[in-house]
Amino acid sequence: MKIFNKDEINKKVIEKLKTIQDLELPINIYDLGLIYKTDVENNNDKVQVNIEMTLINSRCNSTKSFTDEIVSIIQSIDKVDICSVKFVFSPKWEVTMISPEGLEQLRNANLNKKD
Numbered sequence: 001m002k003i004f005n006k007d008e009i010n011k012k013v014i015e016k017l018k019t020i021q022d023l024e025l026p027i028n029i030y031d032l033g034l035i036y037k038t039d040v041e042n043n044n045d046k047v048q049v050n051i052e053m054t055l056i057n058s059r060c061n062s063t064k065s066f067t068d069e070i071v072s073i074i075q076s077i078d079k080v081d082i083c084s085v086k087f088v089f090s091p092k093w094e095v096t097m098i099s100p101e102g103l104e105q106l107r108n109a110n111l112n113k114k115d
Helices: 006-017 063-075 100-114
Strands: 035-043 046-053 082-087
């Protein structure tokens, strides 16, 4: 049986998700609040990361490109064998889901635009 530390891998997953920028806003998808859940499990002796996320706009056509990028980046983590991404639209994304770090990224982006 493969031995791994769920919390350690989950921390690495979050770090990696913070490197993926939203397509429309100058903020990463994690701090934007698009990631609802990350779960690390042992699935037939393989380490699987399951991610539940949403989009700002449910009519957005970017699910395929987001999925491919997320899977590729998460599977690059040492010990991770499989990554699955599931899009959910409940609860609906709201601006209040942006983290304090995300709000700071937006503020900085707006300041940089004025220069």
